[in-house]
Amino acid sequence: xxxxxxxxxxxxxxxxxxxxxxxxxxxxxxxxxxxxxxxxxxxxxxxxxxxxxxxxxxxxxxxxxxxxxxxxxxxxxxxxxxxxxxxxxxxxxxxxxxxxxxxxxxxxxxxxxxxxxxxxxxxxxxxxxxxxxxxxxxxxxxxxxxxxxxxxxxxxxxxxxxxxxxxxxxxxxxxxxxxxxxxxxxxxxxxx
Numbered sequence: 001x002x003x004x005x006x007x008x009x010x011x012x013x014x015x016x017x018x019x020x021x022x023x024x025x026x027x028x029x030x031x032x033x034x035x036x037x038x039x040x041x042x043x044x045x046x047x048x049x050x051x052x053x054x055x056x057x058x059x060x061x062x063x064x065x066x067x068x069x070x071x072x073x074x075x076x077x078x079x080x081x082x083x084x085x086x087x088x089x090x091x092x093x094x095x096x097x098x099x100x101x102x103x104x105x106x107x108x109x110x111x112x113x114x115x116x117x118x119x120x121x122x123x124x125x126x127x128x129x130x131x132x133x134x135x136x137x138x139x140x141x142x143x144x145x146x147x148x149x150x151x152x153x154x155x156x157x158x159x160x161x162x163x164x165x166x167x168x169x170x171x172x173x174x175x176x177x178x179x180x181x182x183x184x185x186x187x188x189x190x191x192x
Contacts, residue, residue, distance in 0.1 A: 026067065026068065026071035026074075031064075031067070031068055031071070034064075034067075034079065034083075035064055038080065038083050039060060039064070042060045042063065042083060042084065042087045043056050043057065043060050045084060045087065045088070046059060046060065046087060046088075046091050049088070049091040049092065049095060050091065050094070050095060055094055056091075059087060059090045059091050059094055060087055062090060063083060063086045063087050063090060066086070067082075067083070067086075130184070130185065130188060131181070133184070133188075134180065134181040134184035134185065135147075135177075135181065137180070137184065138176075138177050138180055138181075139176075141173060142173045142176050142177045142180075143177070144163070145159055145163070145170055145173040145174060145177065146173075146174065146177040148162070148163075149170075149174060156170045156171060156174070
């Protein structure tokens with residue numbers, strides 16, 4: 001045990017014995033030595049909580065900034081324990097805040113999506129006649145193939161066999177039909 005009235009210089013800090021407890025005096029020189037000694041180990045220890053290197057560095061830097069700013073008010077017995085505990089608590093607070101933010105953003109995006117869907121709901125009384133017009137405007141063979149596919153629910157193979165055409169022709173005609181229907185809606189039916 002160190003006597004109350006003695007002080008000695010340790011390699012990384014000044015240690016003063018006061019009332020049976022050892023306290024560290026933070027000076028610019030001792031602070032720099034503490035930073036050099038503990039910065040990397042603190043960063044490595046926070047990898048347990050997050051792999052976000054930028055967040056880890058910010059947390060450790062914040063621990064050291066607080067240590068420096070509060071150096072006159074802090075009475076630290078075990079500097080290593082203090083630094084690792086402070087870093088751990090800040091990491092946990094960071095994770096808690098990030099989780100809250102993610103929860104908030106998720107709730108906000110769901111609300112925005114619901115609102116957008118509410119604005120984009122199509123009036124089916126208007127949609128059905130527009131679809132009928134688009135289908136009626138298709139070329140005859142194209143409309144026939146589209147009806148067999150969509151209304152009769154026939155496969156492309158079944159349509160090709162029933163019309164005595166190739167599957168490639170069915171695919172091509174369906175592609176034309178869908179493009180023309182999309183174009184009709186794009187030019188004649190606007191939401192919002």
